[in-house]
Amino acid sequence: MTEPTIQVKVHQAVGTISIHRDEKRNALTRTMIFDLIQAFRDLHGEKKVRAVILTGGGSAFCSGLCLDEMHQIIQEDDNLERWHQDTSTLAELLQLMLHFPKPIIAAVNGPAIGFGAGLVLASDLAIAGPEATLGFPEPKRGIISGLCAPLLFFRVGGRHAARLLLTGETISAQRAAEIGAYDEIVPAKNLWAYGAELTKQIAQSAPQAIQQTKRHLNDTVGEQLEMLISLGAAASATSRTTEAAKEGLQAYIEKREPEWP
Incomplete structure (x- = not known):
């Protein structure tokens, strides 16, 4: 039987999605x-779970959306409705x-690229291994990172967001920590x-107080x-x-350089 690509485990107070x-x-x-989306919904009702660690298997955290799948869709005629459906689902995940x-807690064990970086930015805390990177190369594919741009601005500010989004560069874990995209860097083997x-530490506080604090940060600030x-979903x-x-x-x-129209 094939292992699921999204795995959920609960160990004591920790829920893990990998x-x-x-x-x-x-x-x-x-x-x-x-x-x-279903994994987060499943852990929503687990009362003993006090925090969720989101991480990747192997040497990467998440390299973004599957470009092979996107390429297949883009060949279809009149695919705007299909794209709206897909980006609405992505927005639903981030808002969830x-x-x-x-x-x-995003435990970033390797590259976090495109929407993968968006998953980091939608997390409340982000710890990274030394090999973790972060970048938004969408413009190099002729598209935009509309879904992630608001989160990037929220976490690191306008100047850093503009540079990352306009250059499409991928930055090191150290640089990502310097601008606030990652909280700190720890040895990869110690991430979980x-x-x-x-x-x-979180479990020392009242669950309702933690929930209200998170709501205050994300809904008020x-x-x-x-x-x-x-809006970013529609633009994307x-x-x-x-x-x-x-x-x-x-x-x-x-596997060639694009020739822009």
Whole structure:
């Protein structure tokens, strides 16, 4: 029997969601997105779980969305509705994480790219191994990172967000920690254990107080996040219908430099 690509485990007060698609550096298919949503819903009702650790299997955290799958969709005629459905589901996942009643700790064991970086930014805490990287290369594929842009701005500020989104560069774990995308860097082999220690600290507080604090941060301080993510979903869907997107994804498949229209 094939192992599921999204695995959920509970150990004492810690819920763990891990992404497993090692051969594709944990790139997310449409099915995996639905499975991630279900994983968070499953842990929502686990009373003994005080925090959730989100991590990746193998050497990557998550390399973003599956570009092979996106390339297949972009070949279809009149695919705007399909793109809107997909980006709405992605927005649903990010908003679910923001409203999740328990802290989410991203344990970033390797590259977090594109929507994978968005998963980190939608988490409440982010600890990273030395090999973790972070980047938003979507413009190099002719599309935009509309869903993640509001979260990036929320976590690191406008200047750092502009540089990452406009250059498409991938930065090191050290640089990501310097700008606030990662909280701290710990040895990769200790990531889960350190996440469990953070969970113990969280468990010393009243669950209702933690939930209310998270709601205050994300709904009050970040009061426009949900709206901006929804707007970003629509912008992302539109960007995927352009000739630039078709060329960018085709160039990726053919392993060549794009020739922009």
